[in-house]
Amino acid sequence: MSRGSTLSGSLDILKRTDGSGGDLSVEGSLFILRNGERLDVSQREASAFIFTQTEASALWRIDHDLNTKYPDVKVIVDGREVFTHIIYESSTSNHIDICFVCPCRGMAILTT
Numbered sequence: 001m002s003r004g005s006t007l008s009g010s011l012d013i014l015k016r017t018d019g020s021g022g023d024l025s026v027e028g029s030l031f032i033l034r035n036g037e038r039l040d041v042s043q044r045e046a047s048a049f050i051f052t053q054t055e056a057s058a059l060w061r062i063d064h065d066l067n068t069k070y071p072d073v074k075v076i077v078d079g080r081e082v083f084t085h086i087i088y089e090s091s092t093s094n095h096i097d098i099c100f101v102c103p104c105r106g107m108a109i110l111t112t
Contacts, residue, residue, distance in 0.1 A: 049110040056103035062096050066112050069093045077106035 049064040049071075064071070069090045075082045075098060087099040098108060 047112045051108040051110070053105050053107070056105050058100045058103045060098040060100075060108060062098065062108060062110070064094055064096070064110055066110060067093050068112050071096065071110040071112055073098070074109040074111075075106060076109070077104045082106075 047066055049062075049066055051060065051062045051064070053060050069092065073088055073096070075086060085101040089097045089099070091097070096110065
């Protein structure tokens with residue numbers, strides 16, 4: 001995927017379009033458009049890791065390459081950021097588990 005590329009689709013089915021599969025790692029500024037409104041994920045130069053959970057699950061196990069045990073985490077389910085009923089647990093500097101009260105699909109955006 002080239003610099004400045006655009007990904008499109010609903011947050012539930014967001015996929016890379018370059019055929020390489022897997023999760024998408026982003027360095028630099030990242031934003032999401034929802035109903036034409038820009039939602040800033042990071043206002044600063046930072047490393048980010050985007051994880052997409054395509055099948056509903058109450059436990060999302062995320063391996064990332066941010067080398068920090070406590071990244072900033074944004075969880076988006078059904079196009080909305082989720083703030084409640086979530087437990088974050090980090091066992092290493094490159095792994096985090098996100099636990100929900102009930103199974104759901106969506107996206108986790110980890111930044112440093």
